[in-house]
Amino acid sequence: MSLVQFLVLGALMFSFGVYGLLVRRNAVMVLLAIELMLNAVNLNLIAFEAALRTAFAGGQVFAIFVITVAAAEVGIGLAIVLLIFRNRRSANVDEMDLMRW
């Protein structure tokens, strides 16, 4: 198992995540895409830590942080999407532009 394989996987996952973030219309799918990106980042971190154990020791710790933040962010994000859905009967991000100029 070489490092590059994990990195490629991570990059792929990150790209899928970016694609999902930018293209998907459903807010929940956007959140899912964000989760995917976060997981990709986690993967990168773990892979680098495994490869550079002595030089970069904080990778696993950093990954735990990311998981925590991701969890919090998902909680709040889903709560917001839920409230928006209740008020507007739609979770379509293209229609949520009240903060426009």
Add this chain to the structure above:
Amino acid sequence: MLDNGWGLSLIVFLPLVGALIILLTPKKNLAAIKAFGLTFTALPLIIAVFLIARFDYGAGSAFQFGTDLSWITSINARYHIGVDGISFPMLILSTILTLLALIYSFNHWPEPYNPKAFSALILVLGTAMNGTFVALDLVLFFVFFELVLLPMYFMIGIWGDKTMMKVPGFRIEAETRLYAAIKFFVFTLFGSAFMLLGFLALYYRSGDVAPFVRTFDIPTLISMGSAGAFTGTFAFLVFGALFLGFAVKVPMWPLHTWLPDAHTAAPTVGSVLLAGILLKLGSYGFIRISLPILPQEAQRWAPAIAILAVIGIIYGALACLAQSDMKRLIAFSSVGHMGFVMLGISTLTVVGINAAVIGMVAHGLITGLLFFVAGSMSHRYHTREMVRLGGNQKLMPKMGAILGFTAIASLGLPGLAGFWGEFMSLVGSYNPLAGLDLGVFRTAMVFGAIGTVLTAGYMLWMLQRVNLGEPSAEWGGHALVDADSYELAAWVPLMVLIVAVGVFPKLVFGATNSAVVSLVTKAFGG
């Protein structure tokens, strides 16, 4: 305690305090407004009377009851006040007229009715007038000199004559009061701007003379001036600048044209204080500032001032004869009378300057009273046109008699106050300061004497048109109320003073003579 500055400071600032208190009084509480106004104009007079008893009449040019406190240290402007024999009579006149003006107003508020604002303005004006006469620092003097303009501007602009007038020679129409107020304010300010430049020039130059400290202090500048510190082109320019400022206020020909408009537009009390005191600020400035600080320059300018003064006398009298408006006629008569005052000043002699000061006091009393009566009359008849007035003596005997008395006083009848100013001006003109051109001054004297005839001319003519004859039919149905008690309360003291000063001129000369002798000796030697 009142001797060392407190007395004068109270006289100056009590009216201002009164104004502030009145502004805080609710509009509806007329009695309180009147009470405060009365108190804060009567108190300065009482203090002034108290100071009369303690005044040293032989003290010459020493300034009494004064104080000298540090005020604006960065430019060495000090709160230096004091009176001498020249300013003391003027200060007393100022307090008297302010009080009488307020008393008159109590029953004669001009339209639009606003006793609170009007009383406050009279009081502020009182402060400013009193302050100018006691100020012995150029900055302080300037502050009060300019402060005088604001209340008068508002008095004319708000309570003045609202009728429309055509500006002569141009196709413009304006409300009389607005036109007159702006004209008065800007014209005076024009002169004062140059006057300020003159003051500043003196300030800077004073640093070049021992003790090499720049100062605005008038007595210090006077000592420097009489020692010859200010000469040459500098003195010429400074005197010219000061001349502009004072000459507009006097008013000297040809800078007099604001006066007729201001007087016809102003409400009665405004005219009284304008003619009674404000005009004196100009000639007082000459005596207090121009002459002592720039004596050599004054000698160079004296013939020119004499000529302008005499032109003012004759011109004013002739213009009077062409007037149809009573108040405008009296306004031009002021130009003439102040011509005599300036003639006296231009002689640079003890006699002449004494004549000028008593002329100022007399004019304040007499023309103040004239404007009071004219104002009351125009209020009752709702017109100032002499063609429509006539037979006033029959319709309002008391007022007619007072008008007659005042007109006679105004034409300089000996035995009444106006005579001394005119006569002693002519005496001074015959024998001006050594070195001045006798030809100019004696010709001026002759024309001044001719001016007295013209003065008699228009005054008696005015009396004939207004007072005598039969009243015109248009006043048939009107119930014209003769002078009421407020008017008499304001007028009788003035009449008494006019006779008293006329019969016993020592009332003024007793104070002025010593100061003037000092001034002339110090400035012009021997």
Add this chain to the structure above:
Amino acid sequence: MVHASNGGVLAQWAWLIVVAPFVAMLAIIAFGKRMPRKGGEIAVTAMGFVFVYSAVLLILNIANGVIFEHSVQVAQIGSFTIEWGWVVDGLSTMMYFVVGTLSFLVFTYATGYMKGDVRETWFFAAFSLFAGAMLVLVSAPNLVQLIVGWEGVGLASYLLIGHYWEEKENSSAGMKAFYTNKIADIGLIIGAIVLGTAVGSFRYSDILDAAANNLSSLAPVAVAGGVLLFIGAMGKSAQFPFHVWLPDAMAGPTPVSSLMHAATMVTAGVYLVARMYPLYAGMASDMRVLIVIIGAITLLIAGLLAIVQDDLKRVLAYSTVSQLGYMIAALGAGGYTAGLFHLWTHAFFKGLLFLTAGSIIHAVHSNNMSDMGGLRKKMPVTFWSFTSASLALVAIIPFAGFFSKDEILATLGNNGYAWAMWIGILGAFITAFYMGRAMFLTFFGTYKGEAHVHESPKVMTVPMAILAVASLIAGWVNIPGVYEGFHHWVTERAITFPSFSAEGFDVAVMLTGLGFAIFGVIVSYLIYFRDADTQQARDRVRIPVLWPLLENKYYLDDLYLAVLVNPIKGPIARAVNWTNSYLIDGIVNGAGIVARYAARIVYGGLDQKGIDLAINTAAIVTGSAGEQARRLQTGKVQHYAAMTVAGLALLVIAIVIFI
């Protein structure tokens, strides 16, 4: 000659004479209306006091000679001292007596004459003011107080001439008097200034002392000062060409005409010349010929004017002017006593003449002699008083005027002014002629009017009778060679003057004068008495060119109006006013308007379209930039995410490239 006493207590309290009329005036103004005689009582009492006191002073002067002067300082102006004071000496005592006596009698008369007048109380107040001012004038120890009194009587004159001011002519007549006097007063004031400055003091004693001692500072201005003071005197004493106010002054009530314009006020000029006599006799003696000329001209032209008048008061007015001319001419010729003596006698008989005229006018309700006639039987006291006074005026012996006029003629003749003497003698003829004319037209013939004519009440006739007696005996106090009392009284002065003596009897002159006078009476008798009933002769005697000239008063009044008054009042005044409003004020207003245009240019052009443009552009640019920039805020999260990713990508590429 001068061995005088100082008058003692009476002289020290003599200021009461001056003050009493003023006190009376104030009392009349305060209480007069409520009193039964409307304040007249107060006035008469005050004048009575003055009369008695002055009589006592006169007697004291006769007995002992009094020279007293006292001044109180009222102001010090540099080196000049202003004082009020009073003099008691021969000249002033004589004047006090004249003023006191005439005032007392005329005031008494006036209480009857002015009864029921529209303004009776004010009349007595003003009349008292006059008396007070006149006394201030003659009691003055210095020129300033003289000027105060002088102008004061001028004021009183204005007030009283214009007493019936409902009609414009009356107030205009008052103004004419005031103006004419004011113009002449230019001379008085400048003369006082010139003399006062040269001597350093306004006091008579100082000035006359300087004149007597030929003070060097006074020498160059003495003649000028003398001329100037005389000009002032000309105004008050109605000398040519300042005489024009006196006839018009007849518009005033007759007591005024009697007291002021015959006996007292108009004599102020004569008094001034007499008071300053040491100056005129000494340093200013070069100008005396001018005085004689003016006096002579006046006496002649005024006398001629009296001939053509229909108004009785005007006859008397011109007669007064003429007699004043005699007094002035006498003083000019060196006849100090002569001039003053005529002043003395004239006061009595001319004052009386006016009182009788008033009595007639009161009865007949007209001033014009054409409305009179045949009054001799109806008003006997008036008639005999008139006769007595006329005989005095015409100078028939032994009436008062004879002695005084004769002395004047003698003075003129004996001092080198023979031409003036002959004018005076001609004047005697003219005087007799017009007085005869007046007498015959008024008292003889038949009465042509409708009024119910009766004699005046006692309060009027008694003063007239007293003065009628005075007109007879007043001249007896100075009969040269017999009793020269008057001469002694008036020369009791603090300063004596050079070369002076009273005139002796000159029989030739006396007889000539008397002859001409009688001749004049005869001529007037022939013309007017014989034709008394029809009186057509009045109009038949019309010398062609002379009469129109006289009736138009030599066109002098028209000249003054056309050349002096109307131009000043009309075109000149209007021109000055135009200059003021359109030229001088035009500059001021023009400055204001130019300022407004400049303001518009500066504001509209420079400010709004220049400076402000730059600032506004900057603002606008910023605004539109912001406007464009805000379009980035679409509100859509995915757009923001896209921008973030794009930015991130750029950043990574940048890092990769540059590191």
